[in-house]
Structures are given as structure tokens and as C-alpha cells.
Amino acid sequence: MRDRAGLSAQKLSDRCEELGFAIPRSTIANNESGRKEAIPVHEVAAIAAGLETAPASILFPLDEADQVPILPIVTLNPFEAWAWFAGNSWVHNTYLPRQLSQGRAFDESVEIMAVQLKLAELINTWSLMRHSTKRINQLVLNGGQSEVAQSMRDSLSKLEDEMRRSYDYLIEAGLQPPQTSPELTHDLGAVMTSPERNAADA
Known part of the structure; x- marks a missing residue:
């Protein structure tokens, strides 16, 4: 390599x-x-x-061996080893000893990882959409199309709802959401503690 x-x-x-x-x-x-x-x-x-x-x-090099050990008693082909290392539940439940593959711990950890990755992607999309929405709102003030601005605001609102659900899931699991820049953290904090959310939680 x-x-x-x-x-x-x-x-x-x-x-x-x-x-x-x-x-x-x-x-x-x-x-x-x-x-x-x-x-x-x-x-x-x-x-x-x-x-x-x-x-x-x-x-687990893909081109150096047909089989690689992931445990002293478990050997897989490199592609399956990659999948298991990345959190593939099917590989885990199929090839690991039955006493290790029947519990929920692995599936739960994979689910948490998926939510963390999804939330990081949502935050990135939210940041880009928020910047675009500000620009469109400015165009509306200058005589632009208000329908486009409203559509962007609606999409942003739906995205924020999805972010809140992901935040809540991670917090309930005892984990911290992904770290962001100080500026973005401040803006996200306003979204996560918005009056609408507080009313829904009440």
C-alpha cells in the first residue's frame, strides 16, 4: 500500500x-x-x-489476502471485514459467534452512529440553506419573488424539525451532538431552544 x-x-x-x-x-x-x-x-x-x-x-487490505482475521476465531474476506468495521449489522449477525450476535448492543450502537452522521449532514445543509434564505429574503425586500422565499423558509423549518428530533435522540442516549463552530453553535442553540420547541415540550 x-x-x-x-x-x-x-x-x-x-x-x-x-x-x-x-x-x-x-x-x-x-x-x-x-x-x-x-x-x-x-x-x-x-x-x-x-x-x-x-x-x-x-x-483489512483489499488486495493482499483472500481472508483476514477480525478476531482470533473469526475470519472474513476483506470486503466483509470492511463492512463489519463500518458497522454492518448483517455481517455482525451472520458471522460472529451466536452468543455475540444476538444482542441489541451492536445494532443500537450502529443506529446511534447513523443518527450522529445524519445530524452532522443536516447541520451542514441547514447552514447552507440558512445563508441562501437570508439572501432570498433580501431579494424579496428589493422586489423579488416572495413565493420562492416562503418555499425556502418552509424547507428550512422542516429541516430544523428533523434536526431537533436527532438532537433529542442523541441526548436521550446520553450523548453529545456533533461539535460545530462557535458561531454555528450559537445559532443552533437558538433553533434548539426556540419558543415553538419550548411550547411543544410543555
């Missing part, structure tokens, strides 16, 4: 250091040769970032 990226072990080591993790060239060589049996999570993340690839490709 490093060879395909056209990087020497030293260059990869330098990249990792630039990313905040100092990984000596000798450590990278030991990882690749198998002389080092266990690789810490922070090294996996740094090496993946240095190679501009997904962390799962460090653990």
Missing part, C-alpha cells in the same frame, strides 16, 4: 509527524514486516491519513 502511494517509509514517517503523531521509520517497517504484532489505534489513524486512505484499509 505504501509502495502504491509512492512513499518511502521515511516519507510516511514524516507525514505522520506533520499530522501530530511521531511514528519512527523503524516502527513503520516493523508494522509492515509483521515483527510488531499489535498496532495502536492512533498509529492506524495516522498511517491511514498519511497514505490518504481509509483506516480500514490498514487493518
Whole structure:
């Protein structure tokens, strides 16, 4: 993988250091040769970032073996290993030992992860739509089409409702919603504590 990226072990080591993790060239060589049996999570993340690839490709290379171990007693093909690592419930429930695959914990953790990712996407969309709505409102003041502005406001309102539901889900699960910039956090706070929401909660 490093060879395909056209990087020497030293260059990869330098990249990792630039990313905040100092990984000596000798450590990278030991990882690749198998002389080092266990690789810490922070090294996996740094090496993946240095190679501009997904962390799962460090653990489960797609082109180096037909089967890879995910546990001492469980071996999968690399594609299934990737799917399991990314939270695929079907792979988990199909291939892991029955005593590990029948509980709800895995499915619940995957559901929470999906809500977190969805909320992050909603926040990004909300920020873009909010900026566009402000511009359209300004055009209306200058004689623009009010129907377009109302349609944007309606879409923004629906998006905010969906964001609130995702926020509530995460908070009820004892988790913090995704972090945002201070400015966006302030604006989101106004949405999350709007009079309409407080009235609905009462």
C-alpha cells in the first residue's frame, strides 16, 4: 500500500509527524514486516491519513489476502471485514459467534452512529440553506419573488424539525451532538431552544 502511494517509509514517517503523531521509520517497517504484532489505534489513524486512505484499509487490505482475521476465531474476506468495521449489522449477525450476535448492543450502537452522521449532514445543509434564505429574503425586500422565499423558509423549518428530533435522540442516549463552530453553535442553540420547541415540550 505504501509502495502504491509512492512513499518511502521515511516519507510516511514524516507525514505522520506533520499530522501530530511521531511514528519512527523503524516502527513503520516493523508494522509492515509483521515483527510488531499489535498496532495502536492512533498509529492506524495516522498511517491511514498519511497514505490518504481509509483506516480500514490498514487493518483489512483489499488486495493482499483472500481472508483476514477480525478476531482470533473469526475470519472474513476483506470486503466483509470492511463492512463489519463500518458497522454492518448483517455481517455482525451472520458471522460472529451466536452468543455475540444476538444482542441489541451492536445494532443500537450502529443506529446511534447513523443518527450522529445524519445530524452532522443536516447541520451542514441547514447552514447552507440558512445563508441562501437570508439572501432570498433580501431579494424579496428589493422586489423579488416572495413565493420562492416562503418555499425556502418552509424547507428550512422542516429541516430544523428533523434536526431537533436527532438532537433529542442523541441526548436521550446520553450523548453529545456533533461539535460545530462557535458561531454555528450559537445559532443552533437558538433553533434548539426556540419558543415553538419550548411550547411543544410543555
